[in-house]
Amino acid sequence: MKLLLKGGRVINPATAYDEIADVLIEDGIIKEIGSHIAVDNAEIYEAEGLIVTPGLVDIHVHLREPGLEAKEDIVSGTQAAAAGGFTTVACMPNTRPIIDNSILVAGLKHRAQTEGIVNVEIIGAMSKSQEGKELAEIGDMLLNGAVAISDDGHFVNNARLFRAGLEYANIFGKRIISHAEDENLSSEGVMHEGAVSTRLGLVGNPSVSEDIAVSRDVMLAEYTNSLLHVAHVSSKNAVDIIRQAKKRGVNVTTEATVHHLTLTDDAVIGYNTATKVNPPLRSQDHVDALLAGLLDGTIDAIVTDHAPHAYEEKDVEYRYAPSGFTGLETALGVILTELVHTGKIGLMQVIEKMTYGPAKVLGLNAGCLKVGGKADITIVNPGQEWTVDSRTFYTRGKHTPYEGKKLKGRAVATIVGGKFVMKNGEVFA
Ligand SMILES: [Zn+2]
Incomplete structure (x- = not known):
């Protein structure tokens, strides 16, 4: 199982890294971070214009x-x-x-x-x-x-x-x-x-x-x-x-x-x-x-x-x-x-x-992008505009002080151990 996150702005605070780069994930592990990674038979996720973070x-x-x-x-x-x-x-x-x-x-x-x-x-x-x-x-x-x-x-x-x-x-x-x-x-x-x-x-x-x-x-x-x-x-x-x-x-x-x-x-x-x-x-x-x-x-x-x-x-x-x-x-x-x-x-x-x-x-082994480390990654669209509507929440708690608020920016994909658990707001159980 290979997944290539292509052309995103990769931000990794642990190493102060902030570059346009590809991220290659193989069997749940980050295999490579770099520009123009060439790989066969990988699932491609186009991350251009998006931010790739831990x-x-x-x-x-x-x-x-x-x-x-x-x-x-x-x-x-x-x-x-x-x-x-x-x-x-x-x-x-x-x-x-x-x-x-x-x-x-x-x-x-x-x-x-x-x-x-x-x-x-x-x-x-x-x-x-x-x-x-x-x-x-x-x-x-x-x-x-x-x-x-x-x-x-x-x-x-x-x-x-x-x-x-x-x-x-x-x-x-x-x-x-x-x-x-x-x-x-x-x-x-x-x-x-x-x-x-x-x-x-x-x-x-x-x-x-x-x-x-x-x-x-x-x-x-x-x-x-x-x-x-x-x-x-x-x-x-x-x-x-x-x-x-x-x-x-x-x-x-x-x-x-x-x-x-x-x-x-x-x-x-x-x-x-x-x-x-x-x-x-x-x-x-x-x-x-x-x-x-x-x-x-x-x-x-x-x-x-x-x-x-x-x-x-x-x-x-x-x-x-x-x-x-x-x-x-x-x-x-x-x-x-x-x-x-x-x-x-x-x-x-x-x-x-x-x-x-x-x-x-x-002291958790989390929160950074590291070659050889577990592929827990969030992809963010910083410019996406949306309005808070608690009826669309997955949580059972429907009370939020931000109800109806217009926001700019949200996570568009969440990856845990190399696997998408959320894409475009839809969660996969
Ligand atoms: Zn407390």
Whole structure:
């Protein structure tokens, strides 16, 4: 089986490569990257005018399996990933049951390998049932395929427990991913605390709740000399705390979501529950700080925090709606439209933050194009115009703050292990 991707603009951030070139794939492996590759009996894909990149990597998604299949499952979630151009996703453990032991990790990994159409990495819980009381089987999970440990969805209030988790995961060279939020401060807040929350009469969640939590976690990582990843950073002071920590040599990484980079709390005006998310959409000064953090390397990765819910769960009054919305199918288009076509960030850097950057954070063998390496590749049409319509989504989550938005640029083909899993928006199961 030979496949030749012909004449595309090949961008590979890991080697700062940006050239018009052909890519030859044989038996699922990248065989050659170069100009005018001549080969017999290969399937040809004309990539002229298109961008050929490493398959996109998203290290923060919720696939909802096991137990919450009304929201999403491995099949629908990985189809959504393929549709959006992602070839590798890492899923969070806040399922039912919580993924907090090695049997569950192995079971989910097996399900993902048999049912998933893209690569799925598993993140194990830090505490048993994510209750923040007792450590989960961290070592066992990491030895059985988990790539990181997190109580995402909850802040681990007990600093002693968090410290123990950091030290334990560090033995295995893996990161603790922290959901940084002082829950006493954020309390009943349903949106960012500021002028807009006051105007709308909604209870605010102050950014300082994130700042305090990020400070604590960074200090514990520094004190124990261990590996920390801060999930979905959204506040300007938190970005700066991480920037300063990196300068001191703390081994901390962080990510920003597509929505925190491109939307403000103005989106909440109208009380559309598709804008409710945690951490909340913040004001422009915070959005600007995230972009600055992305540009100067403080922020290592762009993620979706894809968090689908069943339609009726979100179809309630704003304060009762669950946090989170779907993101895999809109991420690339939104980032290209809002950040690249506007000149705020270069194409190479954006692709780095969606491939090699996140792969490096979790130590995944993904996110780069390498001769002899697995052919996980995304083909992007940067100029294709389209309108977000959740009825066409593969994900079960139909809520998105970008509904009806006109975008420019999207993935037109997704290749996993040398095989097309998506072409022109159509996913092959
Ligand atoms: Zn979270």
